[in-house]
Amino acid sequence: MQARITTVAFQGLEVKTVSVQVLMAQGLPAFTVVGLPDKSVAESRERVRAALTSLGVGLPPKRITVNLAPADLPKEGAHYDLPIALGLLTAMGILPADELERFLVLGELSLDGSCQPVAGILPAAVEAVSRGLDLICPQSCGSEATWAGDLEILAPGTLLALINHFKGSQVLSPPEQGAIESSSDFLKMEDIKGQETAKRALEVAAAGGHNLLMSGPPGSGKSMLAARLPGILPPLDASEALEVSMISSLSGMLKNGALSRNRPFRDPHHSSSVAAMVGGGRKAKPGEISLCHLGVLFLDELPEFGRQVLESLRQPLETGKAVVARANAHVTYPARVQLVAAMNPCRCGHLDDAEQACARAPKCAIDYRSKISGPMLDRIDLFVDVPPVSALDLTLSTPKETTKIIAKRVSDARTIQKSRFKSLGAPDHVRTNAEAEGILLEKIAIPDGEGEKLLKEAIGVLKLSARGYHRVLKVARTLADLEQVETLHHNHIAEALGYRRALFSKTN
Secondary structure, eight states: OEEEEEEEEEETTEEEEEEEEEEEESSSOEEEEESSBOHHHHTHHHHHHHHHHHTTOOOOSSEEEEEEESTTSOBOSSTTHHHHHHHHHHHTTSSOHHHHTTEEEOOEEOTTSBEEOOSOHHHHHHHHHHTTOEEEOOGGGHHHHGGGOSOOEEOOSBHHHHHHHHHTSOOOOOOOOOOEEOOOOOOOGGGOOSOHHHHHHHHHHHHHTOOEEEEOOTTSSHHHHHHTHHHHSOOOOHHHHHHHHHHHHHTTOOOTTOEEOSOOEEOOOTTOOHHHHHOBTTTTBOOHHHHTTTSEEEESSGGGSOHHHHHHTHHHHHHSEEEEEOSSOEEEEEOOOEEEEEEOSSSSSOTTOTTTSOTTTTHHHHHHHTTSOHHHHTTOOEEEEOOOOOHHHHTSOOOSOOHHHHHHHHHHHHHHHHHHHHHTTOOTTOOSGGGOOHHHHHHHOOBOHHHHHHHHHHHHHHTOOHHHHHHHHHHHHHHHHHTTOSSBOHHHHHHHHHHHHGGGTTTO
C-alpha cells in the first residue's frame, strides 16, 4: 500500500516542492522517516501516531516507511506532520488518493489531533498557485493563505474535521481573507523643536530612500528624529506589502493573516551578533536587515556595534540581498533597506563642549570614528550634525511643518521617481533614487553647467570616491524631485555636497 502527498521545504524565501511518499509493507512493525529529516521532522512520528490514536485509528502492524523526496534536500520544521498523517490515512484506504493529489499540504499536529499554526504559509500558498495546486493548512493560517491568489483552501481546525470533509459528512468553509492594516498612529515631527537641518536631512532621506548618519552629543534628539521617520515614509503598495509579508510569514511574525502597509522599522541593540543582523543560525533564519526589507534599519550608537557586524552589512546594503552561506546550501533573503544610524561625536559625547569634553579631545573623536570603516561610511549618502537643543528652542511654539505636510512632499517625490523609472524601463526593484545605478543614474541625474563645475571642484576637495560621487548625484536628484524640477541646479549639488562634508567638518 502506497500513497503520495505534496508539501514543501524552505530555503530562504525559495520554496522547494517535497513529495511525502508512504509505503506500508510486510515485515517487522516499524515506523521510519527518511529523506534527511531534522529532529523536529523525525519527532513527527510520535505526534502523528498520537493524533491518529486520539481519533481511534491505529497504525497496522506493518513496516511503515515515509520518504521525503528529494532525499538530499534538508527538511526542517513541524509542518510535515499533517502531510505524513494524510499519507498514512491514504495508504490505509481511509482517504481517497485522487482527491489529495491536487493539494499542497502543511500543518503541525497536536497529540489530540488538532492542527497547529506553522510558519511559511504565504510563500507555500504562492508556490501552490504557481503549480496549479490547492492548499490544506491549519485553520489559524487560512486567512494568510488567501493572499496568494486564486486557489481552493481547506483550513481545518482538527484532523478529524479534514477526514469528515473528504468523507462528505462535513463541509469546511473557506477561510476569510485577512485584513490590510495601515496604522496612522506615528510619532509626530511637530514634536521636535529646533533641529531644522536634521529634519531637512530626514525628509531628503525619506524622499529618496537614502542612508543617513546623524552625529551629535547625548540628548540632542538623534533617536527622537529617527523614530519619526516611519511617519513620513509612504505606505507600501500592494506588491511591496506582499513581498514584506512573505518574509514575515517565513519568520512566523504574520499575525491573523493580516498584511500591513506600514514600512518595517527595526532598531536592534548594539550587542547583536552577525547572525542576528544578516541572518543565520542553525536554520539560517532571516536577520534584522531582511526583517526590515523595504523599510528602515536604525542603528543607534553605531560605533558600539562590533566591527565584524558592521562589515557584514556592507554587501547587503550594496546588493539588496543577504546571503547566508552554509556547507550544504546558500540561502538568500531580500534586504533592500534604508539605513539610518546615530552616533556621538566621540566616546564621551561632548566634543564641542570644552567644559565637559575629555582631555583627549579631539584625538578621542578620531579614534571613536575610526571604529567605522571607510567603505562602510562610503555607503552612506547623508551625514548631518545634530547639535544640542537650546532652552530657547524649547520655548518656541509648535512647528508649522507637520508630519502630514512633510509626508505629502515625500510621497509626491516618490511618485515622480516611480513614474520616471517606469518610463525608462528600469528593473522592478529600482523604486527610489538611492537604488539607481550605472547608465540609469546617468540618465536621471544630469547637472547643469554650474552644478557640474561645482561637482568637479568638490571631487578633489572632499576626496570623493566613485561611489561617493554617484551618491552626491543621487541626493541632488532627490532634492530636485522635492522641488518638482527636472534639472539638477547648482543649489541641489551644493546641498548634496554639504551633507557629505558634514562628516569631516569637526576633524579637518
